[in-house]
Amino acid sequence: MGLTMRQRKAVLASQVKAWPKATKAEKSTILDHLVAVNGWHRDHARKMIRAAVAGVDVNRPRRPREPVFRYGPEVIDALAVCWAVLDGPSGKIVRPALPVLVASLVAKGELNATPEVIDALLAMSAATIDRRLRPYRLGLVGNLKGRSLTRPGSLLKSSIPLKTWHEWDDTQPGFIEIDLVGHDGGDNNGHFHYSLDAVDVATGWTETITVKAKGERIVATGLEQLALRFPFAIVGVHSDNGSEFINHHLMSWCNTREITFTRGRPNHSNDQAHIEQKNWTRVRRNVGYYRYDTSRELDLLNQLWPLAAELSNLFTPQQKLKTKTRTGAKVTKTYDTATTPAGRLLRDHPTVLDDQDRRHLDSRITQANPAQLRRDIDLIQRNLLELARRRGTILKAAKRNHVYLSRTKMTRAKRNESTTQPKRAS
Known part of the structure; x- marks a missing residue:
């Protein structure tokens, strides 16, 4: 069973004290000890020693990196136009459609964009398209599902071959x-x-x-x-x-x-x-x-x-x-x-x-x-x-046999009740 994180930190603290004044051979020995005891990679052991000597807590959460946007708002606006024309598909569908679609929209005067914007638009990947179009997809609601109206036909089934x-x-x-x-x-x-x-x-x-x-x-x-x-x-x-x-x-x-x-x-x-x-x-x-x-x-x-x-x-x-x-x-x-x-x-x-x-x-x-x-x-x-x-609202009409489908007319005979009544001989 391996050491816990607290035990690894204790082993590191015991070795860090000798690190600043150690010779090159002694530092190599300290690294060998940390690799053998803590199970670290040698590069990771060096990083942990440098952080401990500098008094830096390597386990503290990193500051969130500021997002870097490669494509400006004018590129995203042009992308939204193309996406709306195609009825809002995914990025894997939009990306292959852009070369022909953009050329057609520009030729018809439907897309007013500079050559730099068009080049940036055509360079976008499918994943980037999905990320940048995420705000435009908010609020889209799918339709309800229907039901099948297929009624089997019994004629000519033997004459028409099957294909799976x-x-x-x-x-x-x-x-x-x-x-x-x-x-x-x-x-x-x-x-x-x-x-x-x-x-x-x-x-x-x-x-x-x-x-x-x-x-x-x-x-x-x-x-x-x-x-x-x-x-x-x-x-x-x-x-x-x-x-x-x-x-x-x-x-x-x-x-x-x-x-x-x-x-x-x-x-x-x-x-x-x-x-x-x-x-x-x-x-x-x-x-x-x-x-x-x-x-x-x-x-x-x-x-x-x-x-x-x-x-x-x-x-x-x-x-x-x-x-x-x-x-x-x-x-x-x-x-x-x-x-x-x-x-x-x-x-x-x-x-x-x-x-x-x-x-x-x-x-x-x-x-x-x-x-x-x-x-x-x-x-x-x-x-x-x-x-x-x-x-207006479609009210579903009741079927002619709805009484029998609802089983409201079906009654069960009692235990002492005969289902076949005896008839008196004339």
């Missing part, structure tokens, strides 16, 4: 996952709208459209419109087991266009993890959990999604999981450098686009104004919020 989560590793652009997000506002009775969300697994390119119901023909029509918004051809569609997807109409739509149609396992949402994540980042973060069931709200939603897709696909970087290692109860994940879906498409899959499509995508990035897109999105969101406030 571990089969998405080497997917090429064109294989998309789709899902429906219901805007019921807490009451799934009656008529309300649904948002059809689609994400390309390889690049993260996401498109959304709102449909007035989840009928099979309406969903197939909405999917056909979404397919035209992707910059590449759709070669595969993956969905859950909801009846809005597992039906003859959608299957014949895929077969006619030679599109592979697969589905996930029942009650395994991780089989379509990519689209489940986008349901939050692309749908719920933009329109929340309010109820939308009018034609005006349907028009506003469909005006919102192209703007949000332009901002997210061209200017908002995304990270992809590279490896996942489990050691006992510990799971270690590694991610690649965050890249926008458009940048990932041009960098990792250059053969998917021809020269004309590549020039068109480059012109979209050059001509788009991220700050104006954010202002247009905010305007539509305020209109949707105002319509939701005018509607």
Whole structure:
């Protein structure tokens, strides 16, 4: 068992008395003794002897160091503008987005900054971005969680092949996952709208459209419109087991266009993890959990999604999981450098686009104004919020069989009461 701190100090005090008048050989002997008895490193023993000779208490708390700010307030103001345009992501997302985003904002006159400020902004690390943006994140409140509206479809399950989560590793652009997000506002009775969300697994390119119901023909029509918004051809569609997807109409739509149609396992949402994540980042973060069931709200939603897709696909970087290692109860994940879906498409899959499509995508990035897109999105969101406030609180209607669900009509027979009454013979 080692010595306590008090015992080490006593040994040090006994040796310090001879230190000032000791020769070089004697000082070496004193150091050897302290290293052997106290278990210190030789450099640490020298430091403790010098402090004891000078009468300095080395255990007293140090004076807090004054913070040194490398980036001035003008750099932080420019960073806050870029962060707000991207809808407030983390530093690991903001840092890769800055080169393209800053160039676009400066070209459109949305960011008035000197070259020195821009150079300092582009030199910031992800950790510094998170530290300097901490005051701006105060007060942000997350939305409440919703519930699933998926109802299993029993038709054609044997005809549609299963595809699990571990089969998405080497997917090429064109294989998309789709899902429906219901805007019921807490009451799934009656008529309300649904948002059809689609994400390309390889690049993260996401498109959304709102449909007035989840009928099979309406969903197939909405999917056909979404397919035209992707910059590449759709070669595969993956969905859950909801009846809005597992039906003859959608299957014949895929077969006619030679599109592979697969589905996930029942009650395994991780089989379509990519689209489940986008349901939050692309749908719920933009329109929340309010109820939308009018034609005006349907028009506003469909005006919102192209703007949000332009901002997210061209200017908002995304990270992809590279490896996942489990050691006992510990799971270690590694991610690649965050890249926008458009940048990932041009960098990792250059053969998917021809020269004309590549020039068109480059012109979209050059001509788009991220700050104006954010202002247009905010305007539509305020209109949707105002319509939701005018509607008031959604009162959940009772179901027709609520009496039996509440078990208020269920009575138990008494011990002396027969459940089968004897009938008198005629």
